[in-house]
Amino acid sequence: MTQHPALAVVGTGYHAPTASQLEVLEHVVIAVGADGVILGIHPQGSEAADAALRTAAQVHHLTPSQRLLPGLVDLHIHAPQWPQLGTGLDLPLERWLFEYTFPLEARYADLAFAREVWAHMVPTLLAHGTTTAVYFGSVHEPATLALAEQCVASGQRAFVGRVAMDHPEGTPTWYRDESAAAGIEASRRSVDAVRALGSALVQPIITPRFIPACSDELLHGLGALAAETGALVQTHCSESDWEHGAVLQRYGISDTHALHSMGLLREGTVLAHGNHLGADDLATIRTTGAGVAHCPLSNSYFANAVFPARRVMDAGVKVGLGTDIAGGAEPGLLAQCALAVTSSRMLHDGVDQHLPAGERGVPDSRLDVVAAFHLGTAGGADVLGIPVGRLQAGCQFDAIVVDTASAASGMRLWDEVDDHARAFEKIVRLTKPADIGAVWVAGRAVK
Ligand code: GUN
Numbered sequence: 001m002t003q004h005p006a007l008a009v010v011g012t013g014y015h016a017p018t019a020s021q022l023e024v025l026e027h028v029v030i031a032v033g034a035d036g037v038i039l040g041i042h043p044q045g046s047e048a049a050d051a052a053l054r055t056a057a058q059v060h061h062l063t064p065s066q067r068l069l070p071g072l073v074d075l076h077i078h079a080p081q082w083p084q085l086g087t088g089l090d091l092p093l094e095r096w097l098f099e100y101t102f103p104l105e106a107r108y109a110d111l112a113f114a115r116e117v118w119a120h121m122v123p124t125l126l127a128h129g130t131t132t133a134v135y136f137g138s139v140h141e142p143a144t145l146a147l148a149e150q151c152v153a154s155g156q157r158a159f160v161g162r163v164a165m166d167h168p169e170g171t172p173t174w175y176r177d178e179s180a181a182a183g184i185e186a187s188r189r190s191v192d193a194v195r196a197l198g199s200a201l202v203q204p205i206i207t208p209r210f211i212p213a214c215s216d217e218l219l220h221g222l223g224a225l226a227a228e229t230g231a232l233v234q235t236h237c238s239e240s241d242w243e244h245g246a247v248l249q250r251y252g253i254s255d256t257h258a259l260h261s262m263g264l265l266r267e268g269t270v271l272a273h274g275n276h277l278g279a280d281d282l283a284t285i286r287t288t289g290a291g292v293a294h295c296p297l298s299n300s301y302f303a304n305a306v307f308p309a310r311r312v313m314d315a316g317v318k319v320g321l322g323t324d325i326a327g328g329a330e331p332g333l334l335a336q337c338a339l340a341v342t343s344s345r346m347l348h349d350g351v352d353q354h355l356p357a358g359e360r361g362v363p364d365s366r367l368d369v370v371a372a373f374h375l376g377t378a379g380g381a382d383v384l385g386i387p388v389g390r391l392q393a394g395c396q397f398d399a400i401v402v403d404t405a406s407a408a409s410g411m412r413l414w415d416e417v418d419d420h421a422r423a424f425e426k427i428v429r430l431t432k433p434a435d436i437g438a439v440w441v442a443g444r445a446v447k
C-alpha cells in the first residue's frame with residue numbers, strides 16, 4: 001500500500017538540480033511523507049495528484065503569485081557574531097578578529113547572553129529561508145550546546161561546531177582553549193553532547209577555527225577525532241593574503257595541503273572562502289571529497305581577491321554559498337546568490353579602468369542566476385552530503401514560498417513579458433524576507 005502523505009503542497013515551483021538547469025514544476029502537487037521525504041511530484045489533475053490530495057493529512061495551496069523553492073543552505077555562519085552583524089567591517093581580517101570579534105565571542109561564557117542571541121538569530125535565519133545552517137559556535141561548550149538546542153526547538157536543520165583555537169600567537173590569552181589536549185577533549189564532549197540531543201536535524205561538526213589560531217597538536221588531534229567520530233569538519237582555508245601567507249610561512253605549504261596532512265580534508269569537510277586556492281589545491285580538495293563555502297559579500301571585505309567560483313566548479317570541486325555572518329553584513333542566503341553573480345561579473349570584466357579592457361578581468365568567470373541558486377541550494381547540500389536542496393522525490397522537503405506580488409521589494413510578474421525563467425531571475429535578485437511566506441524543514445512548518 002502506498003504511504004498517505006502528511007502534507008501535500010499545491011502550486012508552481014522552481015529548483016536548480018544542476019548548475020545549468022532551471023527545472024520548472026508547473027501546477028504540481030508535491031506529496032510529503034511523515035518522515036519529511038518527498039514521496040512524489042505529480043501534475044495537478046493527474047490521478048496520483050488527486051490521490052495525494054484525497055489522502056493527505058494536510059494540504060497547502062500556493063496563491064497564483066507564489067512560487068515554491070528549495071530551502072537555502074548556508075554553509076558558513078559565525079553564530080556568536082550575530083550581535084555585530086552590520087558593523088565593524090573597517091579593519092582587515094587579522095585586526096578585525098582581535099579588536100572586534102574575539103572580544104564579542106568571549107562573552108558567550110555567559111550562557112544567558114548566548115541563549116538570548118540564539119533565540120533571536122535562529123528564527124530570523126529561518127524567516128530568511130535558511131533551512132540548513134552550518135554554524136561556528138564559540139569555544140564555550142554550554143553556549144554551543146544551547147545553539148544546537150535552539151535549532152532543535154526552532155526546527156532548523158543545522159551543523160553546530162564548538163570552535164577550537166589554542167595558538168599562543170593566533171589567539172588572545174582571554175579567548176582560547178587552555179591547551180591542545182583541553183581543546184580536543186572539549187571538542188569531543190561537544191560532539192557527544194550534540195549527538196545526545198537525538199535530533200535527526202541537528203548534527204555536530206568539528207571546528208578548528210583556522211590554522212593561524214591552532215597549534216599543530218590541536219589540528220592533528222581534531223583530524224583524529226573526525227576519523228574516530230565520523231563527524232563532519234569545517235574550517236577557514238586560504239581566505240586572505242595575510243592568512244594564506246601566514247600558513248605558507250609556517251609550513252611552506254598551502255592551507256589545503258597542511259589541512260590534508262592533519263586528516264582534516266574529508267568527505268563533507270566545509271572549507272570557508274578558498275579565495276587563494278591554486279590548481280593543485282583544487283585537485284586535492286576534489287579527491288578528498290571536501291567542498292568550499294563561497295562567501296561573496298564577506299570576501300569583498302576580507303579576501304583581497306574575488307573567489308573564482310566558475311573555475312573552482314569547473315575543476316570538479318563541490319561549492320556552496322555562505323553568508324559568513326558577521327564578515328558579510330547580510331543574513332540572507334538568497335541575497336548571497338545574487339551577490340555571487342555580481343562578484344563573478346566583476347571578476348570576469350575586471351575592476352581597474354586604467355587597464356585595457358582585454359587585460360582587466362579573468363575570462364570565463366561568469367555565473368548566471370541559475371548557477372548561483374544551484375550553489376545556494378543543491379550545491380551546499382552536496383558539499384554536506386545531505387538529501388536537501390532539490391524538489392524531487394526522495395529528497396527531504398526543505399522548502400520556502402516566495403510571493404512575487406511584493407509590496408516590500410517592488411517585485412511583480414507581468415503576464416505580458418515574464419516567463420518562468422524571468423520570474424525565477426526576479427525572485428533571486430529581488431526577494432526580501434517579508435516576501436518569504438511558509439518555510440518547511442523536513443516537512444514541518446517552521447515559520
Ligand atoms: N578566520 C578565522 N576566524 C574567522 C572569522 O571569524 N571570520 C572570517 N571571515 N574569517 C576568519
Ligand code: FE
Pocket residue numbers: 076078236272324327
Ligand atoms: Fe568565517
